[in-house]
Amino acid sequence: MQQALDLRARLRSADDHQFQSAFLELYVHESLDAAGYAVSIHPEVPGGTRRPDFVARRDGAAVYIEAIAPGPSDANRRASARRNDFLDTVNKVGDPNFMLDLDELTVGAAPPPGARLRTELRAWLRSLDPEASYDFANAPAFHWTHEDWTAAFRAIPKAPHARGTTPGDRAIGVYSHMPAAFVDDAPAIRAAIAKKHRAYGELEAPFVVVVGLYIFDTDLDQTTAALYGDVVYEWGRTADGEIVSRAARRPNGYFGAPPGWDNRHVSAVLTVSQLQPWSVPRAETTLWRHPNPAHPLPIGMAFPGDTMDLSTNRLVRGAGLSPADLFALPDPWPRGTAFPPRRKVDPEA
Structure with missing residues (x-):
């Protein structure tokens, strides 16, 4: 038991x-x-x-x-958790005109100050003109440091038809901080x-x-x-x-x-x-x-x-x-719709 x-x-x-x-x-x-x-x-x-x-x-x-x-060592798992918290923090920036390219990232030994980081990123993105002629090579850059954390971002203008924000939007559009390796x-x-x-x-x-x-x-x-x-x-x-x-x-x-x-x-x-x-x-x-x-x-x-x-x-x-x-499993497995729509609940019922 x-x-x-x-x-x-x-x-x-x-x-x-x-x-x-x-x-x-x-x-x-x-x-x-x-x-x-x-x-x-x-x-x-x-x-x-x-x-x-x-x-x-x-x-x-x-x-x-x-x-x-x-699996990874305990130290690597804790570092991975801090990195994921950092990415979640940045992805909630929610700018209507720009998405971000994460160009560099060094993960620190303690959790980053998420609210302060979002505030600084939002202020920087609001200072930029989405109609300016930026290309990927000369996109505006933002370097952020906190204790042993470092990060570098580039701002990439959204296409005019894609501007605005919707629930679930992620601010990071490009993850280029990971080097290529065999x-x-x-x-x-x-x-x-x-x-x-x-x-x-x-x-x-x-x-x-x-x-x-x-x-x-x-x-x-x-x-x-x-x-x-x-x-x-x-x-x-x-x-x-x-x-x-x-x-x-x-x-x-x-x-x-x-x-x-x-x-x-x-x-x-x-x-x-x-x-x-x-x-x-x-x-x-x-x-x-x-x-x-x-x-x-x-x-x-x-x-x-x-x-x-x-x-x-x-x-x-x-x-x-x-x-x-x-295992005598049916084809296809599993049965049913992978992500069925949730049934709306009438609060007055």
């Missing part, structure tokens, strides 16, 4: 990370239950005091499962798995780590790099002097590389990306089997999504269960 109460509290939490972690555990539990496993929550493990999330039993075999939804989620995936992989000692049964992700990895390149190593290109020269190249993988994947495979106590990693209550049939779910595990996962282990196997040094994808079929 206490476990159910704890799960319900996390599902109701206003903290996104608490909700996502709890919903991932619920998703895994219901997947196993729908596939005919007898599931026990927080089972005891031989010789240890810590307990994984689940043990699933079927046909006389047991599989231990640990689910983790990696996306590399592989280190974060490896770190998430490593956070839990040794928590329960050497289990005498298959062990699966489930990782809940919110990354865009439809081609699976990031996860492949996390588990089997980053891709590098090797260059050489033939006896005839011809320069040739080939793609290879660095031995920095979580599973290592042949012949010295790493982390053999983890039989498989299940990645679940973009999981939300309304996206259960569309979540990107993939089971990655260890090429040489200490305890092989049963062939018929039923998780939604595809299965990846390393066969003859080549990664092979096998079609898996459809979440819609496993």
